Amino acid sequence: MKQPLFAVLLLGLIALGGCATNPATGESNFVMMSEQQELDLGLRASQEIGKENPRYADEKLQAYVQQVGERVAQHSHRSNLKYQFTVVDSADINAFALPGGYIYIHRGLLAYLGSEAELAAVLGHEVGHVTARHGVQQQSQSMAWGVLGQAVAIGTGVGAAGDLTNVLGSAMVRGYGRDMELQADGLGAQYLARSGYDPQAMIEVVKVLKSQEDFARDQAAQRGQPTPTSSYHGVFDTHPDNDRRLQEVVGPARALANGSAQQTNREVFLQHLDGLPVGDSEATGVRRGRHFYHAGLGFALSFPEDWVVLNQPDVLVGQSAVQQAFIAMQLERAEGTPEAFLRARLRGQGLAEAEALQQAGLQGYTGVIPGQAAKRVAVIFKGSQAFLFVAAVKGGASLESADAQFLQTIKSFHPLAADERKLAQPMRLQMVRAKAGQTYAELAKNSPLPRDAEATLRLLNHQYPSGQPMPGKWLKLVH
Structure with a gap:
């Protein structure tokens, strides 16, 4: 058988x-x-x-x-x-x-x-x-x-x-x-x-x-x-x-x-952390609320109020508070003209409401890919770099419900200004010894942390949700 x-x-x-x-x-x-x-x-x-x-x-x-x-x-x-x-x-x-x-x-x-x-x-x-x-x-x-x-x-x-x-x-x-x-x-x-x-x-x-x-x-x-x-x-x-x-x-x-001396090496470790970026780093670009600054690539842009910004190695994404509208930006190499570049990426798909973009000395092109799930697309050239935008809504909503915000974000893109260079620098850890009577509430007043600074400082120092700095001990602050 x-x-x-x-x-x-x-x-x-x-x-x-x-x-x-x-x-x-x-x-x-x-x-x-x-x-x-x-x-x-x-x-x-x-x-x-x-x-x-x-x-x-x-x-x-x-x-x-x-x-x-x-x-x-x-x-x-x-x-x-x-x-x-x-x-x-x-x-x-x-x-x-x-x-x-x-x-x-x-x-x-x-x-x-x-x-x-x-x-x-x-x-x-x-x-x-x-x-x-x-x-x-x-x-x-x-x-x-x-x-x-x-x-x-x-x-x-x-x-x-x-x-x-x-x-x-x-x-x-x-x-x-x-x-x-x-x-x-x-x-x-x-x-x-x-x-x-x-x-x-x-x-x-x-x-x-x-x-x-x-x-x-x-x-x-x-x-x-x-x-x-x-x-x-x-x-x-x-x-x-x-x-x-x-x-x-x-x-x-x-x-x-077996009772032998076991090391912790706290001070040596903290010395190596001094200056470590907190949150975004300069190399990845820095988010400050709804604004984004990138020193290495030399640009900045802003998202609508109350939007969340996600900073990934290969893409920057903004999403509305209810997560129904999204806009993503990727970096590519510029080739030809902005219009030719964008149409080549569409591979024959139609482009409605097409128009050239001219902003802050930069050239770009934008339009809408029509259809049931319409998308706003755009590209902006900056030297040899092409910044490609794709925006869409989900849940059956029409593109028009968020298109004005999409265009607002795209048109906010501009070369990094001199006074924005400092904003493109990350927050960093700073090691200090705690002084007698210091509190996290007091230290939070001078912290650049965007929100809940007191709670974040407690978290960094292993004292969340309660506790106060111990005089003479090393503290992690953010500057």
Whole structure:
């Protein structure tokens, strides 16, 4: 009797992959790639990640983070790997790891950490993902579900079965999951202790990120907005600092320390943060309310009142308060005339209400792509640069409901003026020693933070939502 096709493919799947001993835990895990394939996967992924996550241009800080990361990694279960630690030029609160030892931490997260030990805790957590091959296990599970989905679809003759299996597979491998995150915490805490850092720093980082969540929830409530989701992928988003399981996985690391002196290196860490941008950096352009200034590219523009501005590495987006109207701007290379450039991008689509733009000595062109979901498009040339705008509304509303605001934004684009240069500079951290009697309310009065300065200063200094500066202790201020 002939073997069913499903069984044949299943046997083939088993042959492709198998159980391998986890180098960090000693457990048997299902994997479908060798270590060399893992390294190749990590290298390819790091090249793509680099396009979307620009490196922060401070080589002294980069070298410091690399040094701390290597100190932790050399006491890991896979110290033979060549680890690469990179600070990403982003205000997001995040850190992540790729297979093979490529680890990233956003400068936005750095700003809220309080010591070198806490930095080591974040990096150690990510090293734990690498040593336990969590990314490889995730990729292998995804590949397995894909093969099984094809088997079900072919074996049953029902294409939808393959789609269903892919959905189940996606649900299974979405994120690392709490067990893997806890495992990375336990491994990271071990590496901290072996490196001479205080493993309690792992708990302190959880407190920092839980305060971030509390702050975001409180700010959203004050503005009548929905609570935003945490940007951090890891265990810090899944349990509180007093969680029993977290205490249990960190406990063995405390025993490993065995009462020996464990470093925190708070002052050294804070010295490296002095001058770190808070929010946007000069390289990415600076948002100030509804206005945007970019020193490197030499332009400024403004969005309508009450609009939210999202600053991404490859696109600048403005959206209305109710998120029904959007306008996005991207940078491209200028070719030909503005009209020819825009029509070439439309690839034969019609352009209504077309007109030339002349503003602040710059040439441009704009028009409307007609249709049920009409769009306003425009381009403005500035030297060899072409700034391309695309604007639309959603929810069935007509373009006319927001077109005046779209045009207002496009026509606000202009070369950066001399008196705007200062506005294109970011806010930065400044380290000072607290004086007797100082309060956060007093310090907030002289802060350039645009809103909720007192609460933000508390958050930066691990004292949210209450507490006051301690005389003689280092404080993070913003100037």
